[in-house]
Structure formats: C-alpha cells, structure tokens
Amino acid sequence: MKNASFDNSDKNETPAKYTQRFQALFNYASIGILLTDADGNIILVNDFALKQFGYQFKELVEKKIEILIPPRFHLKHEKYREGYNEHPKSRHMGIGRDLHAIKKDGTEFPVEVSLSHYRNDEGAFVIAFITDITERVNAREQIIKLNNELEKTVELRTQQLADTLHQLELSKDEQEIILNKEKELGELKSKFISIASHEFRTPLSTILSSIYLINKYQAADEQPKREKHIHRIISSVNMLTDILNDFLSLSKMEEGKMQVRISEINIKELVDEMSDDIQTILKPGQTIKYEHHGNEIGFLDPSLLKHILLNLLSNAVKFSHDNGSIEIYTFINERNVELVVKDYGIGISKEEQQHLFERFFRAGNAMNIQGSGLGLHIVGRYVELMNGNIEFLSELDKGTEFKVTFNYL
Template sequence: MDSSEQKKHNSYRYEALFNQASMGIIVVDSRAAIQSANPFALRLFGYVLEEVLNKPIEMLIPGRYHSRHVGHRDVYSHNPKTRPMGVGMDLFAIKKDGSEFPVEVSLSNYEDQEDQFVIAFISDISIRKKAEAEIEELNNKLEYTVEQRTKELRVAMQDLEQSKDELSKLLEREKELGELKSRFVTIASHEFRTPLSTILSSTYLIERYTTTEEQHRREKHLQRIVSSVQLLTDILNDFLSVGKIEEGKIQVRFTNFDIEQLVADITREMEVTLKKGQRLVYRHRGNREVALDASLLKHIVINLVSNASKFSPENGPIEVETLCRAGVVRLSVKDNGIGISREDQKHLMERFFRAANAGNIQGTGLGLHIISKYTELMDGHIECVSELEQGTEFIITFGSAGAQQPEVRGPKG
C-alpha cells in the first residue's frame, strides 16, 4: 500500500471512529467556532450539523456561564494540553430546546498549517447524577435517623441514670446504627457503580441499533438493563431487611404448608438466573406438611441457591434437599464452588462479612447474616460444611417445626 492509499485508509478509519463514537465529539477552531460535530453530539444537543457550524461553542453552554467560559478557554488556548475540563466543578450543557443537563468534558488539541483546534469529548452524566442524588438522599435519611436516635438517647440517659447496663446497651445501639450508615454509604457507592454503568452503556448502544435485523442486539442490552435493575433491587432489599431486623420489626407467621411444593416452585423460578450450564437438582424425603413461616423460608432458599450459583463455576450442579421426619425439618443446599476457609467460616454470619476468596464477586455481605437471623426467628440452626475449592453445603435444621401449630411470633429480644 503506497503513502496516498495509506492516508486514505487512515482517513476512512478516523472518520468511522468519529461518526460511530458513543460520546459527543465537537471540534472548534482558535476563535472557538464549531468546525465539526459527530452524530452522537448532534443527537445529544438536538441540532443538525448546519445549525452549529461556525457558531460559537457558547451556544451549547447555559447563558449564565458564558463570560466565565470565555475566560477559561482563553487560558486554555495559551497552554493547550489533554486534560479534563472543570475539575472540581459541576458542568452543564444546554440543548436546542433550552433544557440543561450535566456533562463531563475532556479536552484535547491539535494544529495544522492554518489554525489551532480544540477537541471536546462530551458525556451526558444525567443518569449517574440522579443515582448519586438518590444515594445522598438515602444517606441524609440515615443521618436524620441517627440524629433522632441520638436525641432519644439523651432523653433516655436522664431517665436511666440508675441503670448503667441499660444505658450501655443504648450507647452500643447508637454506635451500631452509625456503623450501619457508614457501611451502607461505602458499599452502596461501590455496588451501585457496576449496574449503573451497565445500564448507561446499554442505553447508549440500544440507541444505535435501529433496524429490525438488530432486534436481537436490542433485546440483549434490554436484558442487561433488567438484570442490573434487579441487582440494585436485591441490594436495597438486603439493606431494608437488615434494617427491619435491627429495629425488631420482623413478625414470624407459622402456617402449615407443603414444603416440597414450595421449594420445587422456587427452584423452577430460579433456573433462569443460573450461570450457563448450571442445573438445580432438588429432592425431598419424608413428610411434606410443615409448620414454618413460608415467606422467610422462601427468602432463605432463594439466597442460598443464589449464593451457590454465584460462587460456583458454569456447568456445575447445585443440589437442594429437604427432609421432614420425626418433627425435624432439614434444608440443605450444596454446590461444587470455590469453598470457604475454616477461618472465614467463623465469621460467615456476621453483618457485612465477605470471605477472603470472594473479593472479586459482587455482594454486600448481608445475605448470610439475614438468613441466620430468619433461621433464629424460627428456632432453627444453620451449619456450614466447606473446604476451599471443594464446594460448600449449608444445612438448616428446625428442631420441632414439623409438629408445631400455626402461630404468630415477634422477634426475640
């Protein structure tokens, strides 16, 4: 390939990158006049190319920032280099219809024989900002709760001067609430990032698939969005469950039901959530009628099966077994996954605990804590049998659950 053909080839390549990029790209000259904008940028701002060519870049910036922006770009023109724009500041852009939206902007530059040009790479961060606002709102609510509890504590201290033991418990309670708030903010910020990024990238890509032949691609990204939203819901549900447990708001309702039917229905529903090639094997032995809280038991089964799938490789079996005999109900979930060390098994049921070999697998460290509390509320016992790289089996036993009569019971306390 000669030099001219190579240049032509490179030109086609750069043009393809420019036109197909999933972020806005705008090129301005030394006078800050727009010389080019890619299709993504035009859709983002609601213009056609002819409407922006040779217009000042300030047409895409809210009016209240115009004078300040002119000063900033003059400074940049004297010392041009590749860098983020507006570090430490909230940046906003304005569409043709007058609506504003938050953006992130990175700047680069190049020169040719005629002029100096600046390239702006623009990303709409509306979804991320909304998520950050929601997290901040949750944080504020938690802070308000801590403040309210602290006020209640001050009043209680005056009434409990003669009871040091009770006062000590209340102080410990406030400390735990503060820790729970801090851990929530840390874990939520980390765990929300991946699904939110997936939702954002899939949303951008769906916009590009416009033909009937690309329907399967749209469906793939829609499924990614649904899965990410479900993950966010599961994380929030875990925090809500812990909150209810900590506040003593869980009511246990014992009813008679068919445990084999319940667990079989759960395993069928969860088959679609398993990794590629994984399969659920369920078997039941003994009597079918038990007296437990069906809702709490369902949560336990779902969480254990979900963990077994998450910490196991593809194409592996997950075995679920229930046994009802002589007034004893036994549930076991077994996998052939990464296993748990003996040292980590001592802390499995602690709130927020993650095993040493689970650091790269998404999770809040709340699932087993919630399971242990639900098991305790139904007078049960949970046991873990595991070796590293040899799989894990969780066994839950309810001593006389099969012989109980239906009743409603509040949390122990």
C-alpha cells in the same frame, strides 16, 4: 407422809407441829404440787394446783395423773412414767420438748414440770412441781413475732435498696446499650454508604450502557443483541433489589419489627417455585437438581423460608463456575424440616469460616463478586427467628453445603 425429816434444834416441838408446818408448806406454796404413787394415781394435790387445773380435791384424788394431760399424749406419758419408775431421779421433765397440761374445762396451757421421788414402807412415790408458763410462752412468742417482723422489715428494706441499686445499674446499662445502638447505627449507615457507592455503581453503569446500546440496535437482525442487553438490565435491577432488600431486612430486625407468622405450607411446591425463579440468574451451563423426601407439608413462615432459600441459592449460583451443578434436598417428618443447598464452587477457606455469618463479611476469594455481605447474616437471623439451626461444610475450590434444620419438638 413418813420419812419426812426437818432439821429442828428445838427438841420440845411435837410431831403435830411438824405436820402443821408441813401442811402449811404444801398448801400455801405458790407452785402446783402433786403426789402420785408408782401406778400414777394422785394421792395429794395442793391448793395452788387445784386452782391451776380448776378441780376440787375429791375430783382428782385416786385418779390417774393422765387426767391432767391432753388425751393425745396419754400413751406416751404412760411409757415415760413407767420408764421413770424404773430409774427414778430428781430432774426436770420433758427437756427439749414443749409440755402441755389440760384444765377441767378442756383448756390447754404450757407447763414446766420438775420431778422428785421418795420411798417408804408404803411404797414408791413421785412428787411433781408444776409451773404454768403461759405468760412466759406468750412473751417468747411475742419476742419471736417481733424478731420476725424486724427481720422482714430489714429484708424488705434490703430488697428495696437492692432494687434501687439494680435499677441504677439497669439505667446505666440501658444508657450504655443505647449508646452502643447509636454507635452501631452510625457504623451501619457508614457501611451502607460505602457499600451502596461501590455495589450500586456497577449495576447502574451496566443499566445505562445497555440502554444506550439498545437504542443503537435498530435493525431487525440485531434483536439478539437487544435481548442480551435487556437481560443485563433485568439482572442488574434484580441485583439492586437484592441489596436494598438486605438492608431493609436488617433494619427491621435491628428495630425489632420483624414478625414471624407460622403457617401450613407445601414446602416441596415452594422449593419447586424457587428453583424455577432462580433459573433467570443461572450462569451458562449451570443446572439445579432438587430431591424431596418425606411429607410435603411443613409449618414455617413462608416469607422467611423463601428469603432463606433464595439467598442460599443465589450464593450457590454466584460462587459456582459455569456448567456447575447446584443441589437442593428437603426432608420432612413429624419432628423437623431439613433444607440442604449444596454447590461445587469456590468454597470458603477454614480461616474465614468463623466469620461467615457476620455482618458485611466478604470472603477473600469473593471480593470481585457482587454482594452486600449481609445475606448469610440475615439468613442466620431468620433461622433463629423460627427456632432453627444452620450449619455448613466448605472446602476451598471444592464447594459448600448448607444445612438448615427446623425442629417442631
């Protein structure tokens, strides 16, 4: 290798001694050293590199440097080599990338490579210093693994702590919910006693007085009077039944025992039947008009739908005047079912409309009309159970319109 220079003050040493020392430095170095020409052909390999790669000297000399690189990197390496030859300088190779070499037996291992270069009258040459960093990489991977395990352990412990705190919060919240439920139940019982004592008094008094009067009307020509009081008894019993049913329905919903059973029903027939049943409670001169549009078959809970319709119709009757008209409309298509109940009665003031679906709410202009204040609250809950929506329009002294929509999609 020409142009190699050594700073040696002993002028009596011969070139042979220089060569001997250079060969010792080359062959006994504890790092792999390769010398290649500008075309990437291997010129020299030291013993350490031969042991690193498992080759004999004659197996590598005059072979391309790519023999020591995994095949998948050959094309890229050739481009890197050409680029280095154009702008040669001493540097580390592959900064920021993981470099791999391949042994004779096909085993790959991670390496670090430092490049240097020189030129003489024979041409340009590149010197590669190759370090096997397998142990370093393994140690780094072990550290990464330990760090990941530590992070997972910390994360697990943190999550366990968070879960424990969450459970404590839930326990606290559950206790608060239970206390609130007990409080609501107490209020419900108190409200029930208050309403029962008030609302039951009138129909019970009516029943007792009518029974007493029926007993007085013995003559045959007094049959119309008896029928009048019999009708009053039936109406009062129905009123008591409605109030009790409201409380039972509310109790079931509060306890989570209300079940929805969707089935195929003929909604037009159901509304026709309900319209006939409601005739017994109509005030003098009141009429019910019913129009249906679209398919007759729908998929809802028939029991809940009956209760919704019965409540809306009962309210329309109660809060309408004598000779008033009550209108029912049903619309059914492949997407939804719509039910509309409209009256021209006393209506609800704008100030009170926001409270309409609250438990025990009674509008100011309806205090003298029998009722538990639970009907519309239960209707709203039933509509929700069937994934429906209820809305209304009302104007004081002009009437109220309720629209219930059940969507299939």
